[in-house]
Amino acid sequence: MTLKLFELVGLDGARPFSPYCWRIRMALAHKGLDAVSIPWRFTEKAALAPYKSEKVPVLLDGDQAIADSWAIALYLEDAYRDRPSLFGGEGGRAMARMLNAWGDLAIVGGIFPLIIADIVSQLGPEDQAYFRKTREARFGKTVEEVAAGRDSAVIGFRKSLDPLRLTLKAQSFIGGEQPNYADYIVFGGFQWARAVSSFALLEADDPVYAWRDKLLDAFGGMARNSGGYPV
Amino acid sequence: MTLKLFELVGLDGARPFSPYCWRIRMALAHKGLDAVSIPWRFTEKAALAPYKSEKVPVLLDGDQAIADSWAIALYLEDAYRDRPSLFGGEGGRAMARMLNAWGDLAIVGGIFPLIIADIVSQLGPEDQAYFRKTREARFGKTVEEVAAGRDSAVIGFRKSLDPLRLTLKAQSFIGGEQPNYADYIVFGGFQWARAVSSFALLEADDPVYAWRDKLLDAFGGMARNSGGYPV
Known part of the structure; x- marks a missing residue:
């Protein structure tokens, strides 16, 4: 199952710049997980509406959608507990x-x-x-x-x-x-x-x-x- | 072996008031450990000299002396690891x-x-x-x-x-x-x-x-x- 991460970008769609998205981008790498980046811009609220969020990061993992960096970090820790721990206990x-x-x-x-x-x-x-x-x-x-x-x-x-x-x-x-x-x-x-x-x-x-x-x-x-x- | 804790006091020898000593007083209680309080005043440097410290808290545990609240917390966690953890991992x-x-x-x-x-x-x-x-x-x-x-x-x-x-x-x-x-x-x-x-x-x-x-x-x-x- 491919992970997907909505990440805030501006004119350059390949340069994500949200501090919260970067927390998760680093957390994914820590867990050794790949995620497809979905570039998202401030005014694209409609793209996040299906996931009940108005802000990024939003992580899609199969049929699950998780919004908010802290919630995503907890999700990754629990869903991928065989991978290196984000919190150390x-x-x-x-x-x-x-x-x-x-x-x-x-x-x-x-x-x-x-x-x-x-x-x-x-x-x-x-x-x-x-x-x-x-x-x-x-x-x-x-x-x-x-x-x-x-x-x-x-x-x-x-x-x-x-x-x-x-x-x-x-x-x-x-x-x-x-x-x-x-x-x-x-x-x-x-x-x-x-x-x-x-x-x-x-x-x-x-x-x-x-x-x-x-x-x-x-x-x-x-x-x-x-x-x-x-x- | 009785634990002993040098604690900062003033005129009232029964009212310890160092923020660092209180960290350790609470940590000892968390571990379920009793300690005899040794009242200590700012100018009683000589009383701590044997323990190579000029400040409290200093914890005595048998023939060991540990100075500095952070060092004492680590010591308690490691020396009493069967007791409730101070750090949770x-x-x-x-x-x-x-x-x-x-x-x-x-x-x-x-x-x-x-x-x-x-x-x-x-x-x-x-x-x-x-x-x-x-x-x-x-x-x-x-x-x-x-x-x-x-x-x-x-x-x-x-x-x-x-x-x-x-x-x-x-x-x-x-x-x-x-x-x-x-x-x-x-x-x-x-x-x-x-x-x-x-x-x-x-x-x-x-x-x-x-x-x-x-x-x-x-x-x-x-x-x-x-x-x-x-x-």
């Missing part, structure tokens, strides 16, 4: 939930204002209009106004990575000696940024930079070779 | 390291300025002098100056708990249906505050408040009955 599965929340808030929330204008430039006209309308309502500012402060905002973002930085002083990955889903949660945000923006999120001497490099190289360089800007 | 053990870093930075670091002046009032003269000298050097301000902004600083602290708050929408504890060491990491900070300060860190309708209540009640109300202020 029940404790990791529970704790990853909090790291997932941290990833949503500190990583996705922290990176978004820094790359928001770059996202616009990767979208076709209809998606641009949709993205501007929904995101500008959320921020109460234009995309350009949000992005204008990024040279100072990035300093706060880097500081917010201190818990990860401290962790990487003690071990190679959040998951320990090898990466697991906790790493993919965080990495997804960096891969999202890299797909659409050349803005330097990290300084080259940051342990987080070296960690990201290892994940860019993982699975035969899957993430590094998926398009986007060199970082 | 290898994945949890690895991920708890990052939650430990988050606990050090967001919880201990976030609470400290809010209760720093209250700590002083719990100390004898010699400890007060030591505490003021070392902490005022760290902040570059007097204790009173640090504490002066706490009514506004607490708002930022509460906001910083969002990853925990999001987690508690989905599950009862960071550790899942039952608490584990990840919960004790965070709870230790709240118990530290409660031991020395009546300042309200949390609003009563906050899910974090309800979570803290459950941990105050855990192990027969061990934390709630250890002295300190009602919260």
Whole structure:
């Protein structure tokens, strides 16, 4: 049975850029599973309606459809339990939930204002209009106004990575000696940024930079070779 | 063999108040282990010198001495592996390291300025002098100056708990249906505050408040009955 994954793209259908889709793309590779990518754009709500979702990722596995990255990760862990574990046991599965929340808030929330204008430039006209309308309502500012402060905002973002930085002083990955889903949660945000923006999120001497490099190289360089800007 | 735990106290030798010692006090209870408390004060460096530490917690287990809360947690997990697990497997053990870093930075670091002046009032003269000298050097301000902004600083602290708050929408504890060491990491900070300060860190309708209540009640109300202020 072929797995299929709806992944967010813009003008370039071969360059998926959702942080949540990248969590799952890495999780699939961790499990040694292939999935056919179905490129999906912001305004293609109708394509997801049969699966009761308005957002990606949506994973199709035979006659099952699973929406939401966290739900998909749990599904993959349970449905493919003979494959390498994403969580390393029940404790990791529970704790990853909090790291997932941290990833949503500190990583996705922290990176978004820094790359928001770059996202616009990767979208076709209809998606641009949709993205501007929904995101500008959320921020109460234009995309350009949000992005204008990024040279100072990035300093706060880097500081917010201190818990990860401290962790990487003690071990190679959040998951320990090898990466697991906790790493993919965080990495997804960096891969999202890299797909659409050349803005330097990290300084080259940051342990987080070296960690990201290892994940860019993982699975035969899957993430590094998926398009986007060199970082 | 009786376990012994050096725990930070002030004027009241029966009211331990280190966030790191409380992590271990809860971990010991989780494992069903008793430990004799050895009250220790900031300036009693000589008492710890035989164990090659200048800080508590230090755990003595027969002829072994283990310093540092994280090292002690790992020791307890490995030395008492037939007892309930603190981490729930290898994945949890690895991920708890990052939650430990988050606990050090967001919880201990976030609470400290809010209760720093209250700590002083719990100390004898010699400890007060030591505490003021070392902490005022760290902040570059007097204790009173640090504490002066706490009514506004607490708002930022509460906001910083969002990853925990999001987690508690989905599950009862960071550790899942039952608490584990990840919960004790965070709870230790709240118990530290409660031991020395009546300042309200949390609003009563906050899910974090309800979570803290459950941990105050855990192990027969061990934390709630250890002295300190009602919260």
